[in-house]
Amino acid sequence: MHLPLLPLSGRTAQRVLLVALLTPALLVTVLAAVPALVVLPFLPGGTDRAVRLLHTHTAQLRTLLNASRAATR
Secondary structure, eight states: OOOOOOOOOHHHHHHHHHHHHHHHHHHHHHHHHHHHHHHGGGSTTHHHHHHHHHHHHHHHHHHHHHHHHHTTO
């Protein structure tokens, strides 16, 4: 079954481009943090640092998703 390509409107194209450019950067930062998340809980004060790191990644993901949705409004 062949589906024809639908032309993207300007705002949709902007949203797709924004997510396509920022998602790899976010994935690299998350993958780079995996070793820290594995080791930090075993260090003194490491649990708090690991939680802050997870909050940072959550905020980055929320910003990425909100920015892509705001482009459609």
